[in-house]
Amino acid sequence: MSEPAKNRAPHQAHCKDCSLAPLCLPLSLELADMDALDDIIKRGRPLKKGEFLFRQGEAFAAVYAVRSGALKTFSLSDRGEEQITGFHLPSELLGLSGMDRLVYPVTAQAQETTSVCEIPFERLDELSVQLPQLRRQLMRVMSREIRDDQQMMLLLSKKTAEERIATFLANLSARHTARGYSAVQFRLSMSRNEIGNFLGMAMETVSRVLTRFQHGGLLEAHGKEVRILDAQRLCAVAGGTVLE
Numbered sequence: 001m002s003e004p005a006k007n008r009a010p011h012q013a014h015c016k017d018c019s020l021a022p023l024c025l026p027l028s029l030e031l032a033d034m035d036a037l038d039d040i041i042k043r044g045r046p047l048k049k050g051e052f053l054f055r056q057g058e059a060f061a062a063v064y065a066v067r068s069g070a071l072k073t074f075s076l077s078d079r080g081e082e083q084i085t086g087f088h089l090p091s092e093l094l095g096l097s098g099m100d101r102l103v104y105p106v107t108a109q110a111q112e113t114t115s116v117c118e119i120p121f122e123r124l125d126e127l128s129v130q131l132p133q134l135r136r137q138l139m140r141v142m143s144r145e146i147r148d149d150q151q152m153m154l155l156l157s158k159k160t161a162e163e164r165i166a167t168f169l170a171n172l173s174a175r176h177t178a179r180g181y182s183a184v185q186f187r188l189s190m191s192r193n194e195i196g197n198f199l200g201m202a203m204e205t206v207s208r209v210l211t212r213f214q215h216g217g218l219l220e221a222h223g224k225e226v227r228i229l230d231a232q233r234l235c236a237v238a239g240g241t242v243l244e
C-alpha cells in the first residue's frame with residue numbers, strides 16, 4: 001500500500017513562495033485566498049524513485065500537485081499488464097480521475113525523486129464553494145484533462161509512429177517551456193520502453209524512430225538526454241509532414 005503523504009512531514013513551503021504557483025491551482029488567486037488554499041495543503045517527504053503516491057483501487061481522498069520531479073500513472077489489466085496513461089511534471093495535478101467512483105482508477109509512481117502537495121479533496125471542495133476563482137481553476141484543469149484524453153485517442157488511432165513520437169516530444173518541449181525550462185534541451189524521466197507503452201508501440205520502434213530523427217537532423221539523443229535541433233521540422237512531422 002502507498003504511504004499517505006499526510007503522515008510524512010510537516011509543511012516545508014508555501015503557495016505564495018512557490019515558483020510554480022502561476023501554473024498550479026493558485027492561478028489568479030488573491031494573496032488572502034492563496035493563504036486559505038495553503039492552509040489545507042499537506043507537504044510530506046519526497047517520494048523516492050519507484051515509490052507509489054497512490055495505487056489503483058485505493059479510496060479517493062486527495063488530489064496532488066507535483067512540486068518537483070516526475071510521476072507516471074498507469075492502469076493494470078486483469079492479466080496484470082501495465083498500460084501507462086500519463087507522465088506528470090511539476091505544477092501538474094493528478095488524482096482527479098478518482099472523483100467519479102471515489103477510488104483511484106490508476107496507480108501513480110515516482111520516476112525520480114519527487115515532491116508533491118497533497119490537497120484533501122473534501123476540504124478543497126468546501127473551499128472552492130467559497131472561492132469562485134478556485135472553482136473555475138478546477139474546472140479548467142478538468143477540462144484540460146478531457147482535452148488531453150481526446151488528443152491521446154486521436155494520436156493512437158490516426159498517427160504514424162513518427163508522428164506519435166514527434167507529437168510526444170513537441171508536447172514535452174511546450175510543457176518545459178511553460179515552466180521556464182529549456183524548450184530544446186531536457187532529460188526524459190521515462191524510458192524508451194515506457195514511451196512505447198504510452199504511445200502504443202514497441203520499444204524497438206521508438207528506438208528506430210529516434211535514430212531516424214537523429215539522422216534527419218531533428219534532434220540529438222544520448223540516453224535520456226534529448227536536444228531538439230530543428231523544432232519547426234519536428235512540429236511539422238507531428239502534424240503529418242513526411243520526414244525526407
